[in-house]
Amino acid sequence: MYSIVDLEATGGKFNEESIIEIAIYKYDGSKVVDQFISLVNPHKDITPYVEKLTGISAKMVNTAPAFNQVAKRIIEITDNSILVAHNAQFDYRLLQIEFDRLGYEYIKESICTVILSQKLLPNQESYKLGKLVKSLGIPLTQRHRASGDARATVELFKLLIEKDINKQIISKNVVTYLGQNVRSFFNKIIEDLKNETGVFYIYNHNNEIIYIEASKTIKSRINRLFTSNKFIPKSIQNNIKNVKVERTGSFYVALIKKFSEIDHIKPAFNKINYINYDKSIGEFNSPSKEFLVIDIGRDAQEKSFLLVSSKKLIGYGFFKLNNQINTKEKLYSRLVKINHNQNIENILNYIINKQKFKKLIPLNKIYKISTIE
Numbered sequence: 001m002y003s004i005v006d007l008e009a010t011g012g013k014f015n016e017e018s019i020i021e022i023a024i025y026k027y028d029g030s031k032v033v034d035q036f037i038s039l040v041n042p043h044k045d046i047t048p049y050v051e052k053l054t055g056i057s058a059k060m061v062n063t064a065p066a067f068n069q070v071a072k073r074i075i076e077i078t079d080n081s082i083l084v085a086h087n088a089q090f091d092y093r094l095l096q097i098e099f100d101r102l103g104y105e106y107i108k109e110s111i112c113t114v115i116l117s118q119k120l121l122p123n124q125e126s127y128k129l130g131k132l133v134k135s136l137g138i139p140l141t142q143r144h145r146a147s148g149d150a151r152a153t154v155e156l157f158k159l160l161i162e163k164d165i166n167k168q169i170i171s172k173n174v175v176t177y178l179g180q181n182v183r184s185f186f187n188k189i190i191e192d193l194k195n196e197t198g199v200f201y202i203y204n205h206n207n208e209i210i211y212i213e214a215s216k217t218i219k220s221r222i223n224r225l226f227t228s229n230k231f232i233p234k235s236i237q238n239n240i241k242n243v244k245v246e247r248t249g250s251f252y253v254a255l256i257k258k259f260s261e262i263d264h265i266k267p268a269f270n271k272i273n274y275i276n277y278d279k280s281i282g283e284f285n286s287p288s289k290e291f292l293v294i295d296i297g298r299d300a301q302e303k304s305f306l307l308v309s310s311k312k313l314i315g316y317g318f319f320k321l322n323n324q325i326n327t328k329e330k331l332y333s334r335l336v337k338i339n340h341n342q343n344i345e346n347i348l349n350y351i352i353n354k355q356k357f358k359k360l361i362p363l364n365k366i367y368k369i370s371t372i373e
Helices: 048-054 067-078 088-101 113-120 129-135 146-163 179-190 218-227 231-239 251-265 328-334 342-353
Strands: 002-009 019-027 032-039 082-085 110-112 198-203 209-215 242-247 290-296 303-309 312-319 359-362
Touching: 002 048, 002 067, 002 088, 002 146, 019 048, 019 067, 019 088, 019 146, 032 067, 032 146, 067 088, 082 088, 082 146, 088 110, 088 231, 110 113, 110 231, 113 146, 113 231, 129 146, 179 218, 179 242, 198 218, 198 251, 209 218, 209 231, 209 251, 218 231, 251 303, 251 312, 251 342, 303 342, 312 328, 312 342
Parallel strands: 002 082, 082 110
Antiparallel strands: 002 019, 019 032, 198 209, 198 242, 290 303, 290 359, 303 312
């Protein structure tokens, strides 16, 4: 049994919002068996943005029941069911906030139809509810009103159930969201991180990598991701279980690592946008057929290298002493090969043409000299 929910809220400071409208359709897998729709008096101001978006005014909610007057009905209709919503963390968090104010612990298993859609309906132009259902021919009336959005989500969920042929994807994406405790959860994740250069990986509850990013200041970048209200960051917030970091020292090694691994792993929330730091930069003049680009490493004693052959980037690696790379066997033992793509080619051209490195040395010299300063 599923309870398909949509909420509208006052807006305002995070975790201080209040519900102004709620719609719940109880769905047994084939039909709607119960429903509850109501405006809710928040006893606080509705932000101008929300009023313009939803059309819900203070006058409309003044005579509506307060949340404590509808709480029992919400508990009854959602009992013994899985909560389903488009961007589920938002709706679940607000329900938990409201119940917490009443001294009641509201905990439900939940499914996000944004995530299910990305897995079962790949290659859609957008996964925002309005654009997604329009592309699927699902009617949507009263956009940004709880009842209209919830009805559209019911029809979307029906389609997703049909698409889940092996009956595994939906069941694997049932989670218990942290709701109003999400901020403390995010704080716990980032408290041990540092503002260092490297690549970070975001994992979901199934231990799948769903997002990869490179940054010069990893802690700050992750914090911005956790506090953003944009669609992709919100979707990431909805599904995060853990974050892992790999330091690189060199930001350009981090970028190369990022784009290579996105190409290989294809995380759910990474969109490939082709970069070009300077459109005037063309193909570089190669100093030799094979050479190393030397840059900073992960600490003061270490250096990073990029191996380039026939103007193609083969891979990257790290070393501390020259005798660790002064033969082909030693060099390749430290080499991490990459998936070459247009972004990596653009980065390589930029690094060499703009001289964003410490040294550039042909391989035949690397194998002859005994030290690299």
